[in-house]
Amino acid sequence: MAPSWLAVALMLLGETFAAQLPLAQPAQKSPAISDKELVSSSSLQDHIDADNLLERAKKLYSIAELSFDEYGHPTRVIGSKGHLATLDYIYSTLTTLDDYYTVSNQTFPAVVGNVDESRLVLGQEVPKSARPMSLTPPTKNKQPVYAPVVLVSNLGCDASDYPQGTTGAIALISRGGCAFGTKSALAGEAGAVAAVVYNNEKGSLSGTLGTPSPHHVATFGISDTDAAPYIEKLKGGEKVDGIAYMDAVVNTIYTDNIIAQTKQGDPENCVMLGGHSDSVTEGPGINDDGSGSLTLLEVATHLTKYSVNNCVRFAWWAGEEEGLLGSDYYVDQLTPEENMKIRLFMDYDMLASPNFAYQVYNATNAENPVGSEELRELYVDFYKSNGENFTFIPFDGRSDYDAFIRNGIPGGGIATGAEGVKTEEEKEMFGGVAGDWFDPCYHQICDTVANVNLTAWELNTKLIAHSVATYAVSFEGFPIRTESAMHSFDDKERKYHGPKLLQ
Ligand SMILES: *[C@@H]1O[C@H](CO)[C@@H](O)[C@H](O)[C@H]1NC(C)=O
Numbered sequence: 001m002a003p004s005w006l007a008v009a010l011m012l013l014g015e016t017f018a019a020q021l022p023l024a025q026p027a028q029k030s031p032a033i034s035d036k037e038l039v040s041s042s043s044l045q046d047h048i049d050a051d052n053l054l055e056r057a058k059k060l061y062s063i064a065e066l067s068f069d070e071y072g073h074p075t076r077v078i079g080s081k082g083h084l085a086t087l088d089y090i091y092s093t094l095t096t097l098d099d100y101y102t103v104s105n106q107t108f109p110a111v112v113g114n115v116d117e118s119r120l121v122l123g124q125e126v127p128k129s130a131r132p133m134s135l136t137p138p139t140k141n142k143q144p145v146y147a148p149v150v151l152v153s154n155l156g157c158d159a160s161d162y163p164q165g166t167t168g169a170i171a172l173i174s175r176g177g178c179a180f181g182t183k184s185a186l187a188g189e190a191g192a193v194a195a196v197v198y199n200n201e202k203g204s205l206s207g208t209l210g211t212p213s214p215h216h217v218a219t220f221g222i223s224d225t226d227a228a229p230y231i232e233k234l235k236g237g238e239k240v241d242g243i244a245y246m247d248a249v250v251n252t253i254y255t256d257n258i259i260a261q262t263k264q265g266d267p268e269n270c271v272m273l274g275g276h277s278d279s280v281t282e283g284p285g286i287n288d289d290g291s292g293s294l295t296l297l298e299v300a301t302h303l304t305k306y307s308v309n310n311c312v313r314f315a316w317w318a319g320e321e322e323g324l325l326g327s328d329y330y331v332d333q334l335t336p337e338e339n340m341k342i343r344l345f346m347d348y349d350m351l352a353s354p355n356f357a358y359q360v361y362n363a364t365n366a367e368n369p370v371g372s373e374e375l376r377e378l379y380v381d382f383y384k385s386n387g388e389n390f391t392f393i394p395f396d397g398r399s400d401y402d403a404f405i406r407n408g409i410p411g412g413g414i415a416t417g418a419e420g421v422k423t424e425e426e427k428e429m430f431g432g433v434a435g436d437w438f439d440p441c442y443h444q445i446c447d448t449v450a451n452v453n454l455t456a457w458e459l460n461t462k463l464i465a466h467s468v469a470t471y472a473v474s475f476e477g478f479p480i481r482t483e484s485a486m487h488s489f490d491d492k493e494r495k496y497h498g499p500k501l502l503q
């Protein structure tokens, strides 16, 4: 008896194993993959079509609308239903591509802030330009505090700049010299109940405190002109009282990066590219960065028709808008061995701005890991050979390439412009409207399907297909990575780390 049911049990087990094998070892399918023709730039570019991009943009907008109940408008900010559904859309698209990619989720903690209400009064006035800094803590018990205003000496980057009277006061501090987060923490340590940072350049000031510190106090930014009369009074020994009120929270939530790597191709030599899956709270983010993340999905889909020599790794970062959280986390988690496998990283953020310019990050070898400039030249050649003009723009840490270059990985990318203003000269070069923002709906509710220029989006998607195909075929002539470069860039000072000003 025993042997017979044992045999049945073994048979059942065997069947179970057999049934699971194709799932557990999808590598069995790879012979079929390598029968495919080797990818080429022109063949991959031929698949790119504006209509497909537009269809994906419409789909993404309907996904952003899932956040309506909670936010009152469409958004794909991390933690929202719109963002969760964006991740599902990307993940499920990739996993239906015939086992071409190994797809993974990387969960990481993300600090998010929200200001429900805020108010600043200096003397008898409400400075019009007053804005809460991102990731500001609330005032005590989320209540208004009435306090004298004290002027901080120098740039407020040193504890000794904070006078005795800072205890219980609102500290008024100049911008410059160090990060807003440093000023806020020093004000807090000196006993201030709130901090106000005034601009040392023309205009209003909004930025972020960056990584939370227990010493941070409620912090506002104001313009140079709004601050000027009070600075004068305080310098003249007059007394100024103020009211600071901040009803804000800072929380940690969890979100995901999605990574897809070709099963084929040399895994020791990868070409990597990324866009961000999230938007700001204020809107649906179809140009920022629906355009980049959908382009990646489109190129990843068409790449499956071909074979590759080098591994191709796509990334969809989360938490970009909160300060490049996903890409920072990803690079931070790489072992030195894994770091060295990435030959270069290409950043694709905002590819279809309505009042676009073709912008290439000015990533030079003099200031960045060697290879960045070769990548820059690939983009330059692409625009030239398509008969288009282009401009170089600062490579200053505003998007997800930052962690890569800080850790020795050559990087670069293209964009079509955010809140920058198009010049007359750029109007001659690209058409559009001089004096307007490149993206008039940047970080706003109107970043909808109507906020993309399909001409620019299609050409930039072809450029991305070209960049992927070129390096998927060969790294010949592209500089070899060296271990010594891995730590040469990590303390480089940048004005930005993400879309918001840090200092
Ligand atoms: C990865 O994330 C996607 C999107 O949120 C989800 O649908 C999928 O189930 C996750 N997969 C794993 C293995 O966690």
Ligand SMILES: *[C@@H]1O[C@H](CO)[C@@H](O)[C@H](O)[C@H]1NC(C)=O
Pocket: 362, 364, 366, 367, 392, 393, 394
């Ligand atoms: C590009 O960067 C280099 C420094 O690496 C600088 O000399 C050059 O002026 C920059 N070009 C533009 C157009 O910004």
Ligand SMILES: *[C@@H]1O[C@H](CO)[C@@H](O)[C@H](O)[C@H]1NC(C)=O
Pocket: 387, 388, 389, 428, 429, 430, 431
């Ligand atoms: C490139 O810019 C020049 C002006 O600098 C302009 O005359 C030309 O038409 C532009 N080319 C294209 C393709 O827009």
Ligand SMILES: *[C@@H]1O[C@H](CO)[C@@H](O)[C@H](O)[C@H]1NC(C)=O
Pocket: 354, 430, 431, 432, 452, 453, 454, 455, 456
């Ligand atoms: C997109 O840009 C091109 C080139 O400047 C222009 O001809 C076209 O009208 C624009 N399309 C839209 C929808 O604005």
Ligand SMILES: [Zn+2]
Pocket: 276, 288, 289, 320, 349, 350
């Ligand atoms: Zn972006």
